[in-house]
Amino acid sequence: MSGDSERHSGRGDAGEDDLVRNRDVWLVVPCFNEGTVIEDVLSAARATFPNIVAVDDGSADESAAAIHRAGAHLVRHPVNLGQGAAIQTGIEYARAQPGARYFVTFDADGQHQVKDVLAMLERLRSEPVDIVVGTRFGRPRGAGDQVPLIKRIVLRTVVLLSPRTRRLGLTDAHNGLRVFNRRVAEDLNLRMNGMSHASEFVELMDAHGWRVAEQPVDILYTEYSMSKGQSLLNGINILSDGLVGKRLPR
Secondary structure, three states: OOOEEEEOOOOOOOOHHHHHHOOOEEEEEEEOOOOOOHHHHHHHHHOOOOOEEEEEEOOOOOHHHHHHHHOOEEEEEOOOOOHHHHHHHHHHHHHOOOOOOEEEEOOOOOOOOHHHHHHHHHHHHHOOOOEEEEEOOOOOOOOOOOOOHHHHHHHHHHHHOOHHHHHOOOOOOOOOOEEEEHHHHHHOOOOOOOOOHHHHHHHHHHHHOOOEEEEEOOOOOOHHHHHOOOOHHHHHHHHHHHHHHHOOOO
């Protein structure tokens, strides 16, 4: 994917130890019309991770300016191509940077948390795995569980209908929080531009024999993030797109 790249050098206060330890990590943040929240999301993440590339996927709002103010690397799609395309563009940009060893896909709407990324990175650094995928179902459901019922139904249905997902031992294949190593980044070639890229990601895990693990994570569902969430219909569209994707030659 091609795009114009910009970089703003400003940075807020940060823990020097975290910044040094994580200088081989790149966060990839796909963004479409997230101008009201993305500056805060990126600024908070940059306190721990100095290297972030946000892909403005043809936004019609002030997302690009907000990304610039937050001090992240900015790559822009001139038109909206979809989250899968934005992630692929971001990974291609990040893996071209000197010293990049670990890569994170991180949502722009504030649902993902830095503490979960750190836990997943620790596993990636210390265990024989290539990719760690976040799961909302990795521990007993508690009173404070924020996963809406309709979303639980969609996510569980996707797993039930995907033998590949079950074979890999995944319980939440459509969680957008993933941490992976250079091997995965080099082989990653997402062709499904929209939300169905998550199913394609699982297909690639299986096809390439990447060593996969899951990590329980806490997703923050706010009124804002829920307004941009996926409905049951979108879940069905994901499954349909995934079936179409299987017919595309690699």
